[in-house]
Amino acid sequence: MKQKKSIILVASLMSSLVLTGCASNDELIGQQKQHAEQINTLESTVSTLESRVTTLENELQAQKEIDKDIYQEVNKLNTEQGKLKQQAQQQVEQADKFYTIKQDDTLYSISVEFGLTVDELLQLNPKIENPRRLLIGQIINIK
Structure with missing residues (x-):
């Protein structure tokens, strides 16, 4: 400057x-x-x-x-x-492992929907005592 x-x-x-x-x-x-x-x-x-x-x-x-x-x-x-x-x-993967029973669901219809046999569903869900009696809202394992 x-x-x-x-x-x-x-x-x-x-x-x-x-x-x-x-x-x-x-x-x-x-x-x-x-x-x-x-x-x-x-x-x-x-x-x-x-x-x-x-x-x-x-x-x-x-x-x-x-x-x-x-x-x-x-x-x-x-x-x-x-x-x-x-x-x-992780939540999506976890949610994919479960299914919530709806009206008119049967183990057979669920097994067909997820590509399983009824026996496989029963093995995944030992808490199911009567396979012919599912409760609406009941959550079951599908994987």
Whole structure:
């Protein structure tokens, strides 16, 4: 920043020296004042821009922190979702092992539906005492 000011000041003085032989002192003083005003304006503009850059850098850093937090939460949710999917799959597999007796069901109709024999159903369900008497809502093993 100081180097820019020095360069601008040197350029201003050099241009003033070049004009020394061509212009009066009053003209030179006027030009120097004009150059000084331009330098002040440029310094003010640079200062404003530096302030904006600092603000944007701070906002970017804050956004990076927010993004990091969001990324961590997304990873947690993905992990949790994976666990839930696995649990759901296990429940589906577990549900496939059982059948709930409905009205008009017989061991024969159930065995045909699931590709089993009546004897296989009876082996899977030793609690069935009377194969001809099923209760609606009763849950039996089918695998």
